[in-house]
Amino acid sequence: MRVLVVHNRYRSEQPSGENHVVDQEIDLLRSAGHDVRLFERRSDDIASMSLPAKGAVPLRVPWNPASRRDLAAELRRERPDVVHIHNTFPLLSPSVVAACQDARVPAVATLHNYGMVCPPGTLFRDGEICGECVGRQPLPALAHGCYRSSRLATAPMALSVAMNRRRWWTGISRFFCISDAQRRLLVRAGMPESRMTVKHNFIPDPGLRRSLPGEHFLFLGRMSEEKGVRVLMRAWERASTGVPLVLAGAGPLQDEVAQWAQARPDVHYLGLRGKQECQRLMANAVAVVAPSAWLEAFGLVVVEAMAADVPAVAPAHGAFVELIEHKVSGLLYHPGDAHALAEALRRAAEPARNREMGEAARVRYEKDFTPSVGLDRLLAGYDEAIRGA
Structure with a gap:
């Protein structure tokens, strides 16, 4: 053709x-x-x-x-x-x-x-x-x-x-x-x-898949209001997961995010990172957090997480509802609700639940997104x- x-x-x-x-x-x-x-x-x-x-x-x-x-x-x-x-x-x-x-x-x-x-x-x-x-x-x-x-x-x-x-x-x-x-x-x-x-x-298979329980929650994307960064910051102050949060990316809110992260020992802001490092961060994540405030037409980072055996936490609107099967391959929460996001983060950190969701996420990737x-x-x-x- x-x-x-x-x-x-x-x-x-x-x-x-x-x-x-x-x-x-x-x-x-x-x-x-x-x-x-x-x-x-x-x-x-x-x-x-x-x-x-x-x-x-x-x-x-x-x-x-x-x-x-x-x-x-x-x-x-x-x-x-x-x-x-x-x-x-x-x-x-x-x-x-x-x-x-x-x-x-x-x-x-x-x-x-x-x-x-x-x-x-x-x-x-x-x-x-x-x-x-x-x-x-x-x-x-x-x-x-x-x-x-x-x-x-x-x-x-x-x-x-x-x-x-x-x-x-x-x-x-x-x-x-x-x-x-x-x-x-x-x-x-x-x-x-x-x-x-x-x-x-x-998504091409990254070749890197999670083999350990995970070292951090990961936000990977543009540091902007529509991507829900401020909701994530409010939720993290309530979550108490016992796992650190890593944020990677750049955007108009990057200075605000960097200042917020600097004051918290369990938060690390890395700025913009290359493709290979982002894949490594993904494969070492407990879960990917995609707290978008707008209606994502797709949600690439969620599918990238699926390919790496990593579940995702996202709001129950836009494309996320069809990408993530709630409590099976990830967790959905009420959009814009920092309390609900904090609770979802706590649940995602539970080892047994997390392992099962990661395995189900990889199965969904192989079925629909290769x-x-x-x-x-x-x-x-x-x-x-x-x-x-």
């Missing part, structure tokens, strides 16, 4: 799970013998643009005719069987969908967030889950300045959602949702249910798109 992958890479200064997923899918397809080409733009390139070019970037977020023209030329040259679209913000724009329609090449799209119904793609505002724009025009996002707390920065994204919604919904043959929770929400918002399918992200499962679902979606075309 000839596949053309379309992706706008996020800035390298912000480690992106989405970039990682795209790269893994390309490698997986190529290893299975498929011919995969990449049509991409890089947000890193904005820094080297001239001042007028930088100023034009927001104007082209809703529609970039150059991207449509360039992709059309690529489609004529490569003649792929299917186009797989990932991120189009900010340098590609939804004009790439029109290029596929013009060339009559079937296109699929992976929805990595909630960008189809929420301009910043997060469903999160002022520290709370927000659904004001779901199922309607994105005027509330513009009024609140939901992207970077700026109405001016939000305007191009809100305009893109408003003017391109129908183009996405009619021009894409198959949408890949990364969880059923995400799919259900988008269907309620009016997206075409018959073309929405769940294709979870897959590369072979991911490849089957990916190719099935391509086949459906091609047959439909």
